[in-house]
Amino acid sequence: MNKPVVLVAEELSEAGLAVLGADFDVRHVDGADRAQFLPALAGVDALIVRSATQVDAEAIAAAPKLRVVARAGVGLDNVDVEAATKAGVMVVNAPTSNITSAAEHTVALILASARNVAQAHSALKGGEWKRSKYTGVELDEKVVAILGLGKIGQLVAQRLQPFGVELIAYDPYLQPARAAQMGVRLVSLEEALAEADFITVHLPKSKETIGLIGDKELRAVKPTVRLINVARGGIIDENALYSAIKEGRVAGAGIDVFPKEPVTDSPLFELDQVVVTPHLGASTHEAQEKAGTQVARSVKLALAGEFVPDAVNVQGGAVAEDVKPGLPLAEKLGRVFTALAGEVATRLDVEVRGEIAAHDVRVLELAALKGVFADVVEDSVTYVNAPLLAKDRGVTVELVTSPESPDWRNVVTVRGVLADGRTVSVSGTLSGPRQITKIVEVNGYQMEIEPTDHLSFFAYSDRPGVVGIVGRILGDHGINIASMQVSRDVKGGKALIALTVDTAIPADVVDQIAGEIGADSGRSVDLAD
Numbered sequence: 318m319n320k321p322v323v324l325v326a327e328e329l330s331e332a333g334l335a336v337l338g339a340d341f342d343v344r345h346v347d348g349a350d351r352a353q354f355l356p357a358l359a360g361v362d363a364l365i366v367r368s369a370t371q372v373d374a375e376a377i378a379a380a381p382k383l384r385v386v387a388r389a390g391v392g393l394d395n396v397d398v399e400a401a402t403k404a405g406v407m408v409v410n411a412p413t414s415n416i417t418s419a420a421e422h423t424v425a426l427i428l429a430s431a432r433n434v435a436q437a438h439s440a441l442k443g444g445e446w447k448r449s450k451y452t453g454v455e456l457d458e459k460v461v462a463i464l465g466l467g468k469i470g471q472l473v474a475q476r477l478q479p480f481g482v483e484l485i486a487y488d489p490y491l492q493p494a495r496a497a498q499m500g501v502r503l504v505s506l507e508e509a510l511a512e513a514d515f516i517t518v519h520l521p522k523s524k525e526t527i528g529l530i531g532d533k534e535l536r537a538v539k540p541t542v543r544l545i546n547v548a549r550g551g552i553i554d555e556n557a558l559y560s561a562i563k564e565g566r567v568a569g570a571g572i573d574v575f576p577k578e579p580v581t582d583s584p585l586f587e588l589d590q591v592v593v594t595p596h597l598g599a600s601t602h603e604a605q606e607k608a609g610t611q612v613a614r615s616v617k618l619a620l621a622g623e624f625v626p627d628a629v630n631v632q633g634g635a636v637a638e639d640v641k642p643g644l645p646l647a648e649k650l651g652r653v654f655t656a657l658a659g660e661v662a663t664r665l666d667v668e669v670r671g672e673i674a675a676h677d678v679r680v681l682e683l684a685a686l687k688g689v690f691a692d693v694v695e696d697s698v699t700y701v702n703a704p705l706l707a708k709d710r711g712v713t714v715e716l717v718t719s720p721e722s723p724d725w726r727n728v729v730t731v732r733g734v735l736a737d738g739r740t741v742s743v744s745g746t747l748s749g750p751r752q753i754t755k756i757v758e759v760n761g762y763q764m765e766i767e768p769t770d771h772l773s774f775f776a777y778s779d780r781p782g783v784v785g786i787v788g789r790i791l792g793d794h795g796i797n798i799a800s801m802q803v804s805r806d807v808k809g810g811k812a813l814i815a816l817t818v819d820t821a822i823p824a825d826v827v828d829q830i831a832g833e834i835g836a837d838s839g840r841s842v843d844l845a846d
């Protein structure tokens with residue numbers, strides 16, 4: 318059997334490659350070289366990148382088999398997550414892999430900028446012993462403004478605390494009490510600019526943050542201020558920063574990231590007051606080992622069809638062990654639902670009852686939706702695009718949970734209302750230590766059948782002789798019945814036959830049975846693939 322193809326488009330740690338092991342066809346390409354990268358995507362199941370590879374809509378379209386894009390690091394601004402989601406491609410990152418390295422690099426640049434380390438180093442190695450020119454400033458008693466008090470911003474705050482600085486931060490999405498616990502005073506952007514001796518940026522790059530620190534803002538700072546950016550290029554406007562330093566309105570800067578990378582001709586490079594590094598924030602052995610192993614594990618999970626905790630475009634969090642067996646059950650129920658309904662519902666309820674409802678079971682709703690659309694759309698349906706498919710078709714979906722359940726069993730129900738107002742439902746359980754899955758209800762009829770590869774359901778009016786007719790027709794076509802159950806509401810009322818058979822029942826045979834027994838409906842579903 319062909320191994321799944323994993324394309325590694327940037328350097329991945331040895332430890333990450335070791336996690337992938339021999340089960341995958343691991344290929345390498347230079348993701349920054351578009352002419353090589355795009356053709357290499359054909360036939361690829363998983364793609365691993367860092368920040369230099371643009372995974373845009375064009376790249377995603379060039380990879381029709383792609384199931385997961387893994388970013389061995391934090392920032393996702395080089396990945397078009399929306400395009401990936403539409404294509405059903407999971408996007409994962411390694412959200413905490415390099416935050417310590419990025420925070421330490423920030424502190425390195427703050428100190429380097431305060432004490433002119435890089436400039437003095439170059440001068441001395443160039444044969445110049447200059448002391449007064451490189452007189453610096455202390456951090457003690459200075460005000461440090463952190464823009465973005467998230468994971469890295471917080472680590473920077475912790476690390477700067479012992480230097481005796483006063484910490485302020487601009488982050489409108491954080492509670493002041495949480496910041497206060499860290500010894501940080503939350504302020505407005507205007508206050509941060511006016512009060513700071515050092516400003517360090519730890520924001521994501523977004524529509525709101527691009528150019529957040531531009532000409533106007535750099536006219537509102539102290540002339541002694543130093544700016545540090547280990548987040549993303551473009552959050553501080555480079556040209557505005559250049560002018561501010563050149564005109565003596567800003568004392569200096571420490572910059573790790575640039576609007577376009579790689580870059581060797583930024584205007585900032587000509588200024589002695591600016592210390593620069595080529596996007597080295599995450600470039601430590603430790604961070605790369607963590608990023609590589611974390612994404613390799615996520616790729617393995619994603620290609621095994623399992624839920625991935627670090628997926629950024631899938632709703633729901635980590636899946637509890639007790640909930641995991643419910644995933645294939647909910648997906649099968651979704652497929653049976655669609656077979657029974659014969660059309661897309663206008664409204665769908667996914668009900669989860671029993672002890673598992675104590676966990677986060679949003680993933681069961683996704684699994685049910687995955688099943689509902691699996692036999693409806695041409696493209697592959699995943700945990701990622703299933704909610705979008707529902708939304709596109711105007712299906713309202715609701716998850717209903719309850720710890721109460723009959724017989725103490727965990728029960729999952731997919732219930733939908735069709736355009737003509739009819740309700741269709743199917744329920745399944747997980748029972749026993751082996752978590753055996755059973756279908757226990759169809760359209761209100763109680764039963765107990767295994768969701769095997771081939772199922773059929775016939776709704777008809779209760780009367781003698783029907784079972785015999787069904788058996789004869791299937792026998793005539795060489796189809797072996799594995800199990801058959803008849804349920805009815807009242808004697809002589811409406812009844813339902815549920816069948817499991819060894820081979821698929823062709824559509825014309827389903828029609829023949831339905832015709833001969835005068836069924837209200839006859840449906841079959843193949844869960845084999």
Ligand SMILES: NC(=O)c1ccc[n+]([C@@H]2O[C@H](COP(=O)([O-])OP(=O)(O)OC[C@H]3O[C@@H](n4cnc5c(N)ncnc54)[C@H](O)[C@@H]3O)[C@@H](O)[C@H]2O)c1
Nearest residue numbers: 392419465466467468469490519520521525547548598599
């Ligand atoms: N240089 C490197 O090598 C390197 C390494 C890792 C991360 N990064 C970058 O560092 C940055 C921070 O990463 P993180 O993991 O700390 O992210 P994070 O999401 O944990 O933190 C970002 C913080 O910014 C705040 N924020 C978001 N939008 C804002 C806005 N418009 N105004 C003010 N605050 C806003 C959020 O509330 C959050 O607290 C990202 O840009 C990431 O890509 C760079």
Ligand SMILES: O=C(O)[C@H](O)COP(=O)(O)O
Nearest residue numbers: 367368369390391392599
């Ligand atoms: O967002 C990140 O994780 C950092 O910017 C690191 O990027 P890199 O993996 O390309 O070094």
